Amino acid sequence: MLNKQIFGQLRIGLVLASVLMFFVLAVSSVQAAEQAGGLSAIKKGVDSTAQGAQLKAGEGVTLESAIGNIINSALGLVGVVLFGYLLYGGYKYMTAAGDSAAVTKALGIIRNAIIGIVIISMSYLATGFILDQLILSQGTTTQLPATQ
16 A cells, blocks of 8 residues: 555656756747747748748737647647546446445546546646747747738
């Protein structure tokens, strides 16, 4: 029993250390990109490609907001899948009919779905932080998509 508690605490410590390291690396990556001028070079390439495709470059959507929209859409989709997984676990729990093995399995599904939702929420916050730092490093503001 003591080994399980130690293992659980060690696992929590490793997860927290990983999250902290992710934020440290993200901030240092943003600073390195700022010093190298990498993001402005990417923007120039995207604008020239848009002009070659006869699109209006630089109107309405910035590179940061486009990347943010893609990431937020993916995280939203994963969140919906995890919510469905949570509902499935609840259904399995309600239909267990007192079978202890089925109840244990259903509670495991519910626990995993909640952990997944927490991870997705933290990912959403981390993505927002990183994109805000990218935008601040370029000295620009996020533009909303142009409406027709």
